[in-house]
Amino acid sequence: MAKKPRSDQYNIRVVEKTIRVLRVLSDGRARTLTDISQEVDINTSTTFRLLATLVNQNFLEVDDVTGRYQLGFACLELARSYQTGSELLRVARPQLKKLRDTTKETVHLAALDGIEVVYLEKLEGLHAIGLMSSRVGRRAPAYCTGVGKALLSHIDPEFILENMKWGNLIRFNERTIIDPDELLEHFRETRRRGYALDEGEHEREVRCVAVPIFDQRGEAIAAVSVSGPKSRMDPIDQNEDLIQLTLHTAQEISERLGYRSYMKHKIGEDNEKNH
Amino acid sequence: MAKKPRSDQYNIRVVEKTIRVLRVLSDGRARTLTDISQEVDINTSTTFRLLATLVNQNFLEVDDVTGRYQLGFACLELARSYQTGSELLRVARPQLKKLRDTTKETVHLAALDGIEVVYLEKLEGLHAIGLMSSRVGRRAPAYCTGVGKALLSHIDPEFILENMKWGNLIRFNERTIIDPDELLEHFRETRRRGYALDEGEHEREVRCVAVPIFDQRGEAIAAVSVSGPKSRMDPIDQNEDLIQLTLHTAQEISERLGYRSYMKHKIGEDNEKNH
């Protein structure tokens, strides 16, 4: 989301390495020094020092029995700060809650990172909770999720063509679109009508309406979605009430972020690391 | 929590600086390059490079209008990973839920960092929710909170004497203990009976029972607490049911972490950075 206008030329390598270490440990598995050192391809003694620093700062913990490293509670502190500081979240939260309470279905807020989405907020539906696999801070593919498609529809097709690993796209079921042309056409159509639909192409039983949110520069920085079981939501493409409610929520948030509807949307080529 | 057995001698300075930057931005306020550079006392151009790296890695975002920096969504991802990876959380969560559901009151899990506590988990009480100011990832003083006192009671008094900023302890109300001798005596008593009480010494209307959790080495690594309004919980020191339930929950968690009740508790001198 937002722009990453900066090239990598000024990046500090140790910091990149540090983050690589944190990312490796982000799968939740605790690891030994040697394992980590190999996985991130950094010399043991350097890795040792990186780990020592992170442990001292509580970003990592050492299991005192196994000697393995895992993430530490400083991660929680950062996340909380992000959640209270982010203007997007602050503005969006009350609107999302309204949307959840009127639809009674699960509501998501997500941002795009490259060709994946990251969930920024999730409000559980009021029927039976805990059914959906999404979680705040988790990633999901963008090409087959509502929020993902809503956001990709505002990304320069060139960027998508180049960066999507077309060979590796998973066909979750017969509705999943993995063909480049078909997908790009799908994005054009999505963009034209202003909302995206997920008709079960990721999780077969789930339906979802998603709408992008624009900031004051007219850039699609996030998307809202309402998801629920097909039993309650189908046929989703004719579920006008739901579509209107979602559209309205997204517009409300966009406007509170400074977006004006007379503005043209920008096509984002962001997420691009221009070396 | 856990131990920080390592000295600072191997720390990589750039990494420390990076974390300093993240910590400064943890108050939620967005800042300009110059502000940050001054606050962390690092040269502008180095700060610039640190920020650039963090932005490229999504740990920071730049507000495109004001140009100010704030935390980015990568923080969320780390936190989620911590929450799914941590053995303590994995083991504790179902027990905490049981405790919350039987008491119907707010349940916390917290760890000690120096002389502060960090909340690792919070389950809202079932009465009216959202009353307590605590939040996962937030810090609170240890000397006047249930979880804090439960944990400090297992820390070497020497360490407490040296590291508590005695002059600056806030007296939230007339029940708050800020006298060194009195506080240390209070910890001894707390340790003896195995649970801590908060009789309103932080938030006047709140009462709380807290019990430390021990890992397989016999070290107090966290604490559980049940908190609620005095109307429902007083007189807390005679609320045997509540005390027993909390004790039992903590024991259950400790045992699942490998602690055996015949083990002696360790006195932790951890949290000490031995230069």
Added chain:
DNA sequence: GATATAATTTCACATGGTGAAAACTATTTT
């Protein structure tokens, strides 16, 4: 107890992080 494996620590080298200052950009003042 011997061997193997992994975690620390040392140390010399040169990478790459650093700050001063210049160039550039945006904003405010005159």
Added chain:
DNA sequence: AAAATAGTTTTCACCATGTGAAATTATATC
């Protein structure tokens, strides 16, 4: 509109400090 001011980005030479090889110590395995 020009000038001044404040803030950001880029350059560049220096040498602090991050780096990897290797030695040492600790831990695990047989």
